[in-house]
Amino acid sequence: MTTRVRPSSKRCAVIGGSGFLGRHLVEKLLERGYSVAVFDIRQSYELPGVTFYQGDLCDKEALRPALKDVPLVFHCASPAPASDDRALFQRVNVQGTRTVIQACTELGVQKLVLTSSASVVYEGADIKNGTEDIPYAAKPMDYYTETKIKQEKLVLQACDKEGGLLTVAIRPHGIFGPRDPQLVPILVDTARRGKMKFIIGDGTNLVDFTFVENVVHGHILAAEHLRPESPLCGKPYHITNDEPIRFWDFMSKVLVGLGYAAPRYHLPYMLVYGLAMLLWLLALLLRPLVAFKPTFTPMRVALAGTHHYYSCEAAKRDMGYKPLVSLTEGISRTVESYPHLRHGAP
Numbered sequence: 001m002t003t004r005v006r007p008s009s010k011r012c013a014v015i016g017g018s019g020f021l022g023r024h025l026v027e028k029l030l031e032r033g034y035s036v037a038v039f040d041i042r043q044s045y046e047l048p049g050v051t052f053y054q055g056d057l058c059d060k061e062a063l064r065p066a067l068k069d070v071p072l073v074f075h076c077a078s079p080a081p082a083s084d085d086r087a088l089f090q091r092v093n094v095q096g097t098r099t100v101i102q103a104c105t106e107l108g109v110q111k112l113v114l115t116s117s118a119s120v121v122y123e124g125a126d127i128k129n130g131t132e133d134i135p136y137a138a139k140p141m142d143y144y145t146e147t148k149i150k151q152e153k154l155v156l157q158a159c160d161k162e163g164g165l166l167t168v169a170i171r172p173h174g175i176f177g178p179r180d181p182q183l184v185p186i187l188v189d190t191a192r193r194g195k196m197k198f199i200i201g202d203g204t205n206l207v208d209f210t211f212v213e214n215v216v217h218g219h220i221l222a223a224e225h226l227r228p229e230s231p232l233c234g235k236p237y238h239i240t241n242d243e244p245i246r247f248w249d250f251m252s253k254v255l256v257g258l259g260y261a262a263p264r265y266h267l268p269y270m271l272v273y274g275l276a277m278l279l280w281l282l283a284l285l286l287r288p289l290v291a292f293k294p295t296f297t298p299m300r301v302a303l304a305g306t307h308h309y310y311s312c313e314a315a316k317r318d319m320g321y322k323p324l325v326s327l328t329e330g331i332s333r334t335v336e337s338y339p340h341l342r343h344g345a346p
């Protein structure tokens, strides 16, 4: 006779735990007394209390040992948006997430918390204080967003309140903080190449940037409030800093903090957007001959020139969420964490 070990409620697995958000999540879970299994295609650190399982999440057999006897799974793995590789996004975010759900169900995992993205409803038009009932983007602006939509639908539809797997999706927006491989490094690289002199549009558009520790806090609250009778089951939740800021003020604060000049000259939004579309098409056509990746993609230009900020009232109401770190504090901790990206650093 086989007896199923009752998983300890302080055990969990983080798929994508070697990444930027994943590692911050792992560190906070350890602080809160969890023992953590990390599953990732790469191992980027070692920590006491963490067991690493290296593998591709599309491979169910590789996933099994990491998810065995674990009641709670966080899924925050994804290829980087900048890769713009449609086949890879489809394989990892869609097929891979199906595999994760199957593995969780077969192994008797009780809760699955997905890191989705607020961009699942964004298609280039202004979003002001958007709530979770905005429909998914009918025309997603890039392949990353297209597959994040499919991924979120799969996870939310898998929620089974009758004794099966419980699921919830967290939708962060513009995550920043120490060790972020994306926002600050791309910004600094663009500034070093002399391309951060211009403000796209009139510069008054408000957006959400969310400090990574607040995003982590939202994930842990969601996991702890997810129960068969709770409103969280099968629902998405925005997690933001609740302090929308002008896109170009945020960029300027980070740039100036690191010793670079803030952008000053204005360019018309439609002109830059049109140029970005042309460049994107050119890159697509020339792909078999030369590989070049434009810095100003249509998605980035749209993000830089439109309003996109979201309400986190539902998370406040249903899980008692409130940001723990203010934007000012988050920016200063982020800037201090990048001495190697400072202007003039070797």
Ligand SMILES: NC(=O)C1=CN([C@@H]2O[C@H](COP(=O)(O)OP(=O)(O)OC[C@H]3O[C@@H](n4cnc5c(N)ncnc54)[C@H](O)[C@@H]3O)[C@@H](O)[C@H]2O)C=CC1
Pocket (backbone or CB within 6 Å): 015, 016, 017, 018, 019, 020, 021, 022, 039, 040, 041, 042, 055, 056, 057, 058, 075, 076, 077, 078, 079, 080, 092, 096, 115, 116, 117, 118, 148, 171, 172, 173, 174, 175, 176, 181, 182
């Ligand atoms: N960074 C941001 O501003 C935002 C991120 N998100 C979401 O947050 C999550 C985490 O993003 P970040 O930490 O920024 O990215 P990241 O690139 O730092 O971390 C992603 C991790 O997933 C792992 N991974 C990728 N493919 C895998 C595979 N096939 N099998 C196993 N592991 C795999 C990578 O190795 C990496 O460690 C992602 O789901 C992303 O879509 C959502 C909104 C905003």
Ligand SMILES: CC(C)=CCC[C@@H](C)[C@H]1CC[C@H]2C3=C(CC[C@]12C)[C@@]1(C)CCC(=O)C[C@@H]1CC3
Pocket (backbone or CB within 6 Å): 081, 116, 117, 118, 119, 173, 174, 175, 182, 183, 186, 187, 190, 295, 296, 300, 301, 303, 304
């Ligand atoms: C215009 C320009 C080149 C600005 C540099 C900063 C950008 C690289 C970031 C500004 C907003 C960021 C953002 C994301 C990636 C990095 C930025 C474009 C996401 C697309 C990452 C993945 C998501 O789920 C949504 C994010 C929205 C904000």
